[in-house]
Structures are given as C-alpha cells and as structure tokens.
Amino acid sequence: MLTSLTVKQFALIEKAQLELESGMTVFTGETGAGKSMLVDALGAVFGARASSDWVRHGAEKAEVIAIWDGEDVRINALLDEQEIELEDELILRRLISRDGRSRAYINGTPVALKLLQQLGAICLDLHGQHEHQILMQPGFQRSLLDARVSDQLRQAVKVACEQWRQMKSRLHDLQSERGQSEQQAAWMREQLKALQLLELEPGIGDALQAEVEAGRHHAQIQHSANQALQLLDEAEPSARQLVAKAGHEVAAAAPYHAGLRTAAELIDQIDALLGELTPELSALLDDSFDEAQLRRNEERLMQLFEAKRRHGTDEDGLILLIEQWQEQLSQLDTAGWDEASLSKALDEAKNQFVKAAQALTEARTACGAELSDALRPFMDRLSLAGMQIRFSVTANAQQETAWGVDGWDSVTMQVMSNPGEPWRDLAAVASGGELSRLVLALKGCGLLSDMPHIAVFDEVDTGIGGETAWCVGELLAAMGSERQVLVISHLPQVASCANHQVVISKHEQEGRTVTQLRAVEADQRLQEISRMLGGIDDESSRHAEIMLARGRAVRAL
Incomplete structure (x- = not known):
C-alpha cells in the first residue's frame, strides 16, 4: 500500500506531506480547494504524461514522492529486470520541469517513465479508470460471466479448440505440401x-x-x-x-x-x-x-x-x-490416405469444439441473467433503479474466424436507461458517475477482485445523496478491507464511512494561493463533517456525531 505521499511545488500545492494508512481514506474540502490536484500528483508519480501546468507558478520544478510498502512478485520481477536493488520500501520520485520534461527515480536509481507506468498498472487504479475502461471492453465483460461459469466447461472449450486448430493446421500443411x-x-x-x-x-x-x-x-x-x-x-x-x-x-x-x-x-x-x-x-x-x-x-x-x-x-x-x-x-503415395484420416480427425475435433462451445454459450447466457438479477439490489441502492442491464451473448457459430480458446461468443453489457427505450451498449450511454457506481455494484456481487492495490475514486458520488450516498460509502468501506481506497467526495455520508479523513483547503499566503492537506481526527473530523452538512452549529454537530457513529458501525461489519 501507499504509506507516504510528498508533493512539492505542484500546481497550488507549495509543500504537503501525507502519511497514509490502509482501508478507506476520504479527501474532503470546499469546492475549488484543489482536490483534483491530489489525483494529478498520484498520476504523476505513477507515470502519467507530464504537463508544465503541474509546476507551481514561479517554481523551477515540481516534485512528487511516493513510498510504497508491500510484497508483490510482479513488482519484484520488474525491479529485478532493471537491476534495481530490492528494499523494504519502494520510493518513487518524479520531477517535472517548467518546460514539461520530467525525470523518474526508483529507490534513487534513474529509470524510464515506462517503468513507473508498469508499476502504476500493478499498484494504482487512478480515477477508477482501470475499472471503468476495462469494464467497457468486450473481453472483460465476457470474463465477468466466465467468473461464474465452471472451470470444467471453459477448459473443455480450450482443449477442443486447440485440438481443432492442430488438426486444421496439419491438414493445411499436408495439402499445401x-x-x-x-x-x-x-x-x-x-x-x-x-x-x-x-x-x-x-x-x-x-x-x-x-x-x-x-x-x-x-x-x-x-x-x-x-x-x-x-x-x-x-x-x-x-x-x-x-x-x-x-x-x-x-x-x-x-x-x-x-x-x-x-x-x-x-x-x-x-x-x-x-x-x-x-x-x-x-x-x-x-x-x-x-x-x-x-x-x-x-x-x-x-x-x-x-x-x-x-x-x-x-x-x-x-x-x-x-x-x-x-x-x-x-x-x-500414401498422402491420400493420410489426408482422408486427417480430414476425419478434423471433423471429429470440430464437432467436439462445437459441442463444447454451445454448452459454454448456454452457461454464459444463464450466468448473464443471474448476474443481472444479482446486480439489481445494488443498482437500486446506488440510484440506478431506472437503469436496466443485461448481458447480450451472441454465438458466432458460423464464423470460424471468431472461434477461439474462449469459445465463439461475443458478450456485450447493454443498458436500457428508461423503460421502453432501446437497449444500447454500456460504453455508448453510461456516464462516468454511472460507471463508477456500476463498478461498486459489481464489487458488491463479489466481482472485480483482481484489481490494483490502490483504488482512487473521484466522481463516484456525483449526482447522488441520501441513502444512496450511504450505500456508496458502505461499498467503498467494504472495498477498503481488501485494498487501499482513496476517495475524493463532497458527501458527508461517504466521508463518515471512511477509516481516515484528510481535509484539503486553500488560503492566501504572501499574496499567493496555497493548497494544504491536513489529516483530521476526533473533534476536527466532527467539525469537517458538520461543515459538509451545511454549517458548524449544534444541530450540525449532533447530526455529524450520528453519521460518524453509523460510519463506525459500517466499518465494523
């Protein structure tokens, strides 16, 4: 997990250092305080394309340092390939100059930006974009169903496909020869x-x-x-x-x-x-x-x-x-006999694949209906009650070019925004906020478990409130039990569910606007939740105490 983040001369941040912990951390603050700068800083240290806008006006360079603590064989393999000494901590450093050029370091060793990006793919799910982008890919949508299909069915298709391809290749080679x-x-x-x-x-x-x-x-x-x-x-x-x-x-x-x-x-x-x-x-x-x-x-x-x-x-x-x-x-002279034998073997292999692929199509169709039903309660709680979702499974039985070790199915997640409207592909109609909440719904169904170690959500609570906001907070807190979750939110319900809270604020200092990050606990956190409720007074404080108590109960589940 990420244990420390240091940001210097980055946009409106002159200098800020955060000590981060496991679980769910929420970042709150007034609108325009610079919460998005935190997301940019995380992106920078994990290899995002540099921008000269990141450098604070008047400064020569911006700097972001992140300390990662944790074991991952994929990280170890990447560092070993680059002959970078493995230590207890992984220190990532990114320097960005005013002309937009940048340098990257890992444990003090200069590295190519690509290596930071490779580490980012393992460690960081920025903006939830990894889940959002991958959620719109047909291959991943199919994998959501395959997670519920028996391994035996999928293995049977793989074996049959490999046998069919082998026989097809051997016959082609013989005929060509x-x-x-x-x-x-x-x-x-x-x-x-x-x-x-x-x-x-x-x-x-x-x-x-x-x-x-x-x-x-x-x-x-x-x-x-x-x-x-x-x-x-x-x-x-x-x-x-x-x-x-x-x-x-x-x-x-x-x-x-x-x-x-x-x-x-x-x-x-x-x-x-x-x-x-x-x-x-x-x-x-x-x-x-x-x-x-x-x-x-x-x-x-x-x-x-x-x-x-x-x-x-x-x-x-x-x-x-x-x-x-x-x-x-x-x-x-005997090739004619061989060709007849291979043709027969090819027909048998093709029949085996067709049989296995048909069984997999039926299983995927059934799992798609089951998953749609399982998502319904979570979608209702996440203010997606008007959205209908289904998994369209199309068997490309007549197109051998579409046959593969995963079968012959094209799987597409489709949504109906309102009753009577046509079904459309998810990627064509869903907004960022809807995708974020759909990710949470899938997570609530036990899917999306193999994701990066850190999840960053910046727009997951857009356009919601009330009990829906509580549901979002509960699901994010549940996700925080498995990996580190960083959430930028303006909703007190979501903030109350977090294990930790950081307030982002800005003020004027020597004629310059400066953004600060400050971890809050106890009374300070109560005060921030009160502010998020609309004002710091006795009524808001009592309401904030109730919300924080509910958040503690959520985390205790």
Whole structure:
C-alpha cells in the first residue's frame, strides 16, 4: 500500500506531506480547494504524461514522492529486470520541469517513465479508470460471466479448440505440401529412374574406370604380358633360369658366410614370386577383347560423372539420394490416405469444439441473467433503479474466424436507461458517475477482485445523496478491507464511512494561493463533517456525531 505521499511545488500545492494508512481514506474540502490536484500528483508519480501546468507558478520544478510498502512478485520481477536493488520500501520520485520534461527515480536509481507506468498498472487504479475502461471492453465483460461459469466447461472449450486448430493446421500443411510437391515428385521419379539404371554401389566409379582403362589398352596389355612371359620362361637364358643359376652359385658357398645365406633365402623368395607371376601373365593372354563391353562401360562411366556433377555430390551421396527419394515418394503415395484420416480427425475435433462451445454459450447466457438479477439490489441502492442491464451473448457459430480458446461468443453489457427505450451498449450511454457506481455494484456481487492495490475514486458520488450516498460509502468501506481506497467526495455520508479523513483547503499566503492537506481526527473530523452538512452549529454537530457513529458501525461489519 501507499504509506507516504510528498508533493512539492505542484500546481497550488507549495509543500504537503501525507502519511497514509490502509482501508478507506476520504479527501474532503470546499469546492475549488484543489482536490483534483491530489489525483494529478498520484498520476504523476505513477507515470502519467507530464504537463508544465503541474509546476507551481514561479517554481523551477515540481516534485512528487511516493513510498510504497508491500510484497508483490510482479513488482519484484520488474525491479529485478532493471537491476534495481530490492528494499523494504519502494520510493518513487518524479520531477517535472517548467518546460514539461520530467525525470523518474526508483529507490534513487534513474529509470524510464515506462517503468513507473508498469508499476502504476500493478499498484494504482487512478480515477477508477482501470475499472471503468476495462469494464467497457468486450473481453472483460465476457470474463465477468466466465467468473461464474465452471472451470470444467471453459477448459473443455480450450482443449477442443486447440485440438481443432492442430488438426486444421496439419491438414493445411499436408495439402499445401502435396500441391507444391506434384512437379517435384515427377522430377524425382525421373531422376531416380536414371540413377537406378547406373546400378550404383560403393566404389563403382573406380571399378568402371579400371575396366575402361583396361579395354582401351587391351593390345598393349597383351603385348606386354607376352614379352614378359618370354623373358621369364622362353628366352635363352630365361629370367627364371638365371635366377636358378644364381641360387645354385650362392648355395654352394652359403655355409661359410651369413651374407650368402641371406642372399640364398632372398633368391628362393624371388623364384617363388616368379612362379606366381607366370600364371597371372598367362591369364592375360587368354583374355579376349569385348569392344561392345568397353563402349557400355564408357557410357556408364560418363553417366556417372554427369550425375555427380548435376547433383553436386559423390557416389555415396547419389546412393543416399536414391534412398531419400524412394522414402519421399513412398510418403507421397500414401498422402491420400493420410489426408482422408486427417480430414476425419478434423471433423471429429470440430464437432467436439462445437459441442463444447454451445454448452459454454448456454452457461454464459444463464450466468448473464443471474448476474443481472444479482446486480439489481445494488443498482437500486446506488440510484440506478431506472437503469436496466443485461448481458447480450451472441454465438458466432458460423464464423470460424471468431472461434477461439474462449469459445465463439461475443458478450456485450447493454443498458436500457428508461423503460421502453432501446437497449444500447454500456460504453455508448453510461456516464462516468454511472460507471463508477456500476463498478461498486459489481464489487458488491463479489466481482472485480483482481484489481490494483490502490483504488482512487473521484466522481463516484456525483449526482447522488441520501441513502444512496450511504450505500456508496458502505461499498467503498467494504472495498477498503481488501485494498487501499482513496476517495475524493463532497458527501458527508461517504466521508463518515471512511477509516481516515484528510481535509484539503486553500488560503492566501504572501499574496499567493496555497493548497494544504491536513489529516483530521476526533473533534476536527466532527467539525469537517458538520461543515459538509451545511454549517458548524449544534444541530450540525449532533447530526455529524450520528453519521460518524453509523460510519463506525459500517466499518465494523
């Protein structure tokens, strides 16, 4: 809650400091005393757009300091993001210069104005504007009904909607993919057929290249093999004969020297290798030349080179491409079955959503009637007896674009100002005072509980009096039991219900008008209530005592 407010050189306020407490605090004073300046000061310290009019004439700058004391995880998160040290108190400071520029500080750290505004959304409901503005939003009006609808119904709609959207998205993706893939599939099939004709396998390129080279040089291979065989076996002397003779010579003296024994072993190995070489060369002489096979190998090798160039990969990459294309084409072949299955699933999901949304529409309609009836007693007490209110629930069943996790309903609060008049949207006809009292009526029904910590009401009692004023005061006091409530009022009934009272007055000082704020208690408060009743005399004092006693009784409830 707000524990302290200091205002310096702000409009007609030269300097004022207020210590604020929990519950309901009422600000009273003569008309024109400057009660609205307090509202402006609160707005300034919570990030309202600066105005040079806020700076007191003759001063260089205006200053507003507010001290906030309380725990809120949202506030802690905001400060943590800005690396502002968390302390027991939150000190907000706003300086406004004569040219309209301003600076903002939190716990002594300069901050952007946006941060004050974010804190204001959490802490301050200024002028009741948060409730008033949000009350006119269709989404919030729907939430008033949803607060009375079972969680199970709303959850069923959410789950059904998410399932419907998922099925719709998957079917759309499949259909888009099929449409885009028809030409690609034809191309893949053509390329796949060409690659399959190459009969690809690991190392096929090197093998083909070797066969082509052997075919192209067949005559040279035959000649070389024949000459080698003659030198090895048929020449006089042949290579094998010479090796054998060398071995015989070495073997004769080998027992006498280790080097000769090694030489003898090596000659034996050479003789063995020459024996293996002869069959290899003979086999080449038996190999017949197949020119047609050479041409087939050359063509296949050329196609392999072209495929690698076209697809920008090697042989292993081509083999992988074949596998991938075969899988993709298989998926495309079964896509028709998948589309039929998804279409069926989409119809089922749509039916589930329609069923859940219809149930939610019926529940909202019933809750709207119940809430209208529940509001009636409070509206009668708040001088809104002539106003009829209803919740118009329209199911947009034929507009899928309106379907969502909250159903398909458009909910609008409508009012009939007088019997026989047409129903009109609340936002179009309700005045600020009527909206303020309607907020109180909703609060009396147990709604609007998730609001900022501080509520400021400046026009809630406009145009009312008597028992209606007492009702407003009672409801504001009840609200003060849950959050801090600041009320600017000219009605003694409302003032009597407050926990605390501050008098705003103005007087002339050294030729200048000065506004002062003064907390009053006991006799001073009795005197202020008497003034609000029309005059300070014995009769007014007795009446004021009765009203303050009634206010104490209201707060004790």
